[in-house]
Amino acid sequence: xxxxxxAPDQHAQTLEPLAPAEAQSLYxxxxxxxxxxxxxxxxxxxxxxxxEWYTDKAGSEANMNDVTARTVHEYQLHIKGGFAQSxxxxxxxxxxxxxxxxxxxxxxxxxxxxxxxxxxRDRNARTEMLESDDATAILSYLxxxxxxxxxxxxxxxxxxxxxxxxxxxxxxVNDLDAERERLRIRHRPDTDxxxxxxxxxxxxxxxxxEVSEILEDYADKxxxxxxxxxxxxxxxxxxxxxxxxxxxxxxxxxxxxxxxTGRGCPHNKDPDTCExxxxxxxxxxxxxxxxxxxxxxxxxxxxxxxxVPEKVVSDRMNVSQDVLDEHYDRRTEDExxxxxxxxxxxx
Numbered sequence: 384x385x386x387x388x389x390a391p392d393q394h395a396q397t398l399e400p401l402a403p404a405e406a407q408s409l410y411x412x413x414x415x416x417x418x419x420x421x422x423x424x425x426x427x428x429x430x431x432x433x434x435e436w437y438t439d440k441a442g443s444e445a446n447m448n449d450v451t452a453r454t455v456h457e458y459q460l461h462i463k464g465g466f467a468q469s470x471x472x473x474x475x476x477x478x479x480x481x482x483x484x485x486x487x488x489x490x491x492x493x494x495x496x497x498x499x500x501x502x503x504r505d506r507n508a509r510t511e512m513l514e515s516d517d518a519t520a521i522l523s524y525l526x527x528x529x530x531x532x533x534x535x536x537x538x539x540x541x542x543x544x545x546x547x548x549x550x551x552x553x554x555x556v557n558d559l560d561a562e563r564e565r566l567r568i569r570h571r572p573d574t575d576x577x578x579x580x581x582x583x584x585x586x587x588x589x590x591x592x593e594v595s596e597i598l599e600d601y602a603d604k605x606x607x608x609x610x611x612x613x614x615x616x617x618x619x620x621x622x623x624x625x626x627x628x629x630x631x632x633x634x635x636x637x638x639x640x641x642x643x644t645g646r647g648c649p650h651n652k653d654p655d656t657c658e659x660x661x662x663x664x665x666x667x668x669x670x671x672x673x674x675x676x677x678x679x680x681x682x683x684x685x686x687x688x689x690x691v692p693e694k695v696v697s698d699r700m701n702v703s704q705d706v707l708d709e710h711y712d713r714r715t716e717d718e719x720x721x722x723x724x725x726x727x728x729x730x
Contacts, residue, residue: 397489398448398489398490398491398492399448399488399489399490400446400447400448400490401446401447401448401485401488401490402445402446402447403434403437403438403445403446403447404434404438406434406447406481406485406490407427407430407431407434407481409484409488410426410430410481410484410485411423411426411427411430413484414426414647417647418645418646418647419520419523419524419527419644419645419646420523421519421520421523421524421645422520422524422644422645422646422647425477425516425517425520425646426477426480426481426647428516429473429474429477429478430477430478430481432462432474433455433458433474433478433481436458436461436462437450437454437458440457447485447490447491448490448491448492450482450485450491450495451492451495451498452495452498452499455475455478455479455482455499456499458475458478459471459475459502462474463502465715467511467512467514468502469511469512469514469671469673470514471502472501472502472649472670472671473514473517473649473671475499475501475502476501476649476650476671477649478499479496479499479501479649479651480496480647480649480651482495482496482499483496483651501649501650511673511677511680512673512677512678512680512681512684513542513639513673513677513678513680513681513682514681515681515685515688517639517646518538518542518678518681518682518685520644520645520646521538521638521639521644522535522538522539522542524644524645524646525538525539525638525644526597528645530597530600531597531600531601531604531605532601532605533601533605533606533619533620533634534634534637534638535597535601536597536598536601536605536619537551537619537631537634537635537638538635538638538678539593539594539597539598540594540597540598541635541675541678541679541682542678542681542682542685543590543591543594543682544566544588544590544594544682544699544700545679545682545683545686545696545699545700546568546588546679546700546701547579547675547679547701548628548631548632548635548675549577549578549579549628550568550578550579550584550701551619551631552576552617552619552625552626552628552631553568553569553570553571553576553577553578554566554568554617554618554619555615555616555617555618556602556606556616556617556618557616558618559595559598559599559602559618561595561596561598561599564589564590564591564592564595565587565588565589565590565595566587566588566590567587568584568585568586568587568588568701569585570582570584570585574611574613574615575611575612575613575625576625578701579701580701583701584701586698586701588699589699598618602618606618606619606620607620607621607622609621609622609623609624610624611624611625612624612625619631631675632674632675633663633664633666633667634663635672635673635674635675635678636663636666636667636669636672636673636674637663637666637672639671639672639673639678640659640660640666640669640671640672641669641671642654642657642660642669643660643666649671650669650670650671657669659672679700682700683696683700683702683712684712686699686700687712688718
């Protein structure tokens, strides 16, 4: 009994002291060759947040040797009030990889990372959304490695405009006016592309020069030259014609898997054997993926955080301001207060 109780202490005596900041530096150096630049920046941000918190907590004597699963749990409690649960899970998954690395260099007791439990993600939660950092990482990866592919064009359009996936499906090639950098949105129920809010949803949407160029290049180079059952030319296509809603949904699930866009696996799975990583149809089984609605919610929140007026966001995304406030705006009250302060600073 006594020898078993003393085992952790004996193991701890074999550890080599390591300051948290130095451990962070070694960890990032170890991931440089396997992570894309943007992914490495996210790891630096997530691990840096933990290191800063732990250093403040432990003081000048902070030593990775003293980090336990309880330490990480205390960190989780510290950050959970400021982020959506899905974001907390992503932060902790990166910290767990960091702790696992520290185990490998004898800085943390072996087995600690396995005791770190990530919070569950509720796919039905109204707060679930694609975070700005993740969207940036996904789009950077797609631009670098899959420029103007269907996935790149789809994700760039969804994030830039916040439109519904049903609206994406309804687009035709001639709805894209690349010269004027805009899209025409039309309700066409008689030919199988109704809009959720019918004629009230018809509008023009301004595009950035970058997104307009991506869509134009996609249409010219990657789009299948097919028509749908009504002899219309869909902007987004499969080999058979206009994609079904499920096809677009699967595309989004696949694109938001961390392992698919150079961000590693936050769940310690091997992409070569993980079921969710093998086929697009199984991508939804990855706990870190999101569907189209969380992408829309994230895009709307991102626009609001960038000080785009609520009326502009409401018109652009075709959502009433009441519904926007209740279901889409995921800014904290602190964020809203600070943004109002900026507008009132000269009053």
